Amino acid sequence: MEYDVVVVGAGPAGCMTAKTCAERGLSVLLLEKDAEIGAPKRCAEGISMRGFERAGLEYNRRYIAQEIDGAVLWSPSGKSVVMQSEESRGYVLERKVFEKYLARDAIMAGAKVMMKASAVGLLKRDGEVGGVVVESMGEQEEVKAKIVIGADGVESKIGRMAGIKTLNVLKDYISGFQYEMAGVSNLDMRKIHLWFGNNIAPKGYLWVFPKGDEISNVGIGIPGTENEKKRAREYLDEFISEHPEFFANASPIEVNSGGVPVSGYIKESFVSDGLMLVGDAAQMVNPIHGGGMSTNLYAAQICGRVAAEAIGEGDTSKERLMQYEREWRETDGKRMEKLLKLRYFLENLSDEDFEYFADVLSGEDINNMQKGKTKFLLKMLVKKPKLLLYAKRFLSG
Numbered sequence: 001m002e003y004d005v006v007v008v009g010a011g012p013a014g015c016m017t018a019k020t021c022a023e024r025g026l027s028v029l030l031l032e033k034d035a036e037i038g039a040p041k042r043c044a045e046g047i048s049m050r051g052f053e054r055a056g057l058e059y060n061r062r063y064i065a066q067e068i069d070g071a072v073l074w075s076p077s078g079k080s081v082v083m084q085s086e087e088s089r090g091y092v093l094e095r096k097v098f099e100k101y102l103a104r105d106a107i108m109a110g111a112k113v114m115m116k117a118s119a120v121g122l123l124k125r126d127g128e129v130g131g132v133v134v135e136s137m138g139e140q141e142e143v144k145a146k147i148v149i150g151a152d153g154v155e156s157k158i159g160r161m162a163g164i165k166t167l168n169v170l171k172d173y174i175s176g177f178q179y180e181m182a183g184v185s186n187l188d189m190r191k192i193h194l195w196f197g198n199n200i201a202p203k204g205y206l207w208v209f210p211k212g213d214e215i216s217n218v219g220i221g222i223p224g225t226e227n228e229k230k231r232a233r234e235y236l237d238e239f240i241s242e243h244p245e246f247f248a249n250a251s252p253i254e255v256n257s258g259g260v261p262v263s264g265y266i267k268e269s270f271v272s273d274g275l276m277l278v279g280d281a282a283q284m285v286n287p288i289h290g291g292g293m294s295t296n297l298y299a300a301q302i303c304g305r306v307a308a309e310a311i312g313e314g315d316t317s318k319e320r321l322m323q324y325e326r327e328w329r330e331t332d333g334k335r336m337e338k339l340l341k342l343r344y345f346l347e348n349l350s351d352e353d354f355e356y357f358a359d360v361l362s363g364e365d366i367n368n369m370q371k372g373k374t375k376f377l378l379k380m381l382v383k384k385p386k387l388l389l390y391a392k393r394f395l396s397g
């Protein structure tokens with residue numbers, strides 16, 4: 001078998017990359033090791049409207065479970081700050097269906113999909129990556145390709161096989177644990193809900209993402225280092241039992257867990273001769289909230305376009321493929337750097353700090369801060385001089 005491009009992994013990043021390549025006339029094979037696209041779900045299924053639209057996607061009632069018009073941030077003692085603005089709009093998806101539609105779009109554009117097909121090795125051609133060894137239904141075969149694209153998620157092996165350093169320290173992985181629950185009540189179901197506090201979710205947060213019809217994703221994400229001391233699941237179970245006002249009549253209908261890389265992105269290069277990494281495989285995840293779909297889908301569009309251009313020019317060297325990496329670093333990459341700094345700052349806040357923020361900040365203030373509106377920040381610092389201490393702490397990194 002021989003293709004222009006082999007994409008390993010049919011998650012959001014792989015499907016979007018395959019579609020982008022196929023639309024540009026390349027022959028594309030998309031490999032998925034599991035028996036079903038979209039399952040098992042390792043996701044709270046939230047995506048911002050901006051991320052959704054930037055991926056060129058349109059409203060589809062078959063995979064949009066709930067429209068979201070804002071977020072509620074909860075302090076450890078239960079004070080709430082409501083954020084409601086254009087930026088906080090989004091969707092909670094039915095991801096098992098969403099991903100199948102992404103794969104469908106790739107197929108409609110001309111890509112071939114192979115299920116229960118695992119890439120277990122890389123082929124070399126004149127020193128460059130030149131294809132993959134695929135294991136499917138107990139048989140192995142070689143598939144040649146001009147470019148191999150590793151979209152094989154957080155546990156990516158393709159990068160490592162190509163000699164790219166993909167492993168982080170434990171603190172740069174979030175341990176995620178979640179129940180999809182029926183019967184959650186007394187929460188505004190058009191908003192996502194996030195709880196902060198060192199006894200609730202140390203250095204992370206706990207969430208309720210509503211999916212409509214009294215069904216919600218109820219989950220927690222904490223750094224791997226904290227998870228070693230006490231499991232994420234234990235924090236979540238405690239929170240659920242301590243909040244009967246929301247969960248007295250709720251029970252799980254699905255259990256999800258998984259790791260999230262929150263280092264921003266692979267700092268060393270995530271391309272090499274004949275090879276590109278995209279999505280969680282390149283650790284392109286928002287380091288503040290651990291959401292990856294928006295950034296992954298965007299990166300996949302750049303990755304697919306550059307792959308097509310490089311193949312068109314007959315140059316699949318690392319140097320040529322670096323155009324993808326440069327475009328990513330200049331756009332979302334820059335944003336990730338800033339967010340990484342904010343993550344370190346937020347991780348060191350005490351419960352008293354969270355209470356203070358809940359007392360003095362409105363949803364609009366937090367929105368303006370996120371956008372880095374400097375005039376507004378100065379005004380706020382004059383009104384609430386104690387915030388200067390936090391600004392200093394943030395700036396000193």
Ligand SMILES: Cc1cc2nc3c(=O)[nH]c(=O)nc-3n(C[C@H](O)[C@H](O)[C@H](O)COP(=O)(O)OP(=O)(O)OC[C@H]3O[C@@H](n4cnc5c(N)ncnc54)[C@H](O)[C@@H]3O)c2cc1C
Binds near residue numbers: 153290
């Ligand atoms: C608990 C939790 C909650 C989350 N909540 C959100 C959220 O609300 N919003 C959000 O945007 N993100 C969320 N994320 C992160 C999000 O799920 C990921 O960023 C996203 O799935 C990454 O997409 P991807 O395509 O890069 O990788 P994946 O979705 O992991 O897809 C990789 C695919 O590659 C396949 N694969 C792996 N190895 C091989 C191989 N050798 N051969 C063939 N196939 C292979 C896998 O089976 C898989 O299908 C959450 C993560 C967790 C763990």
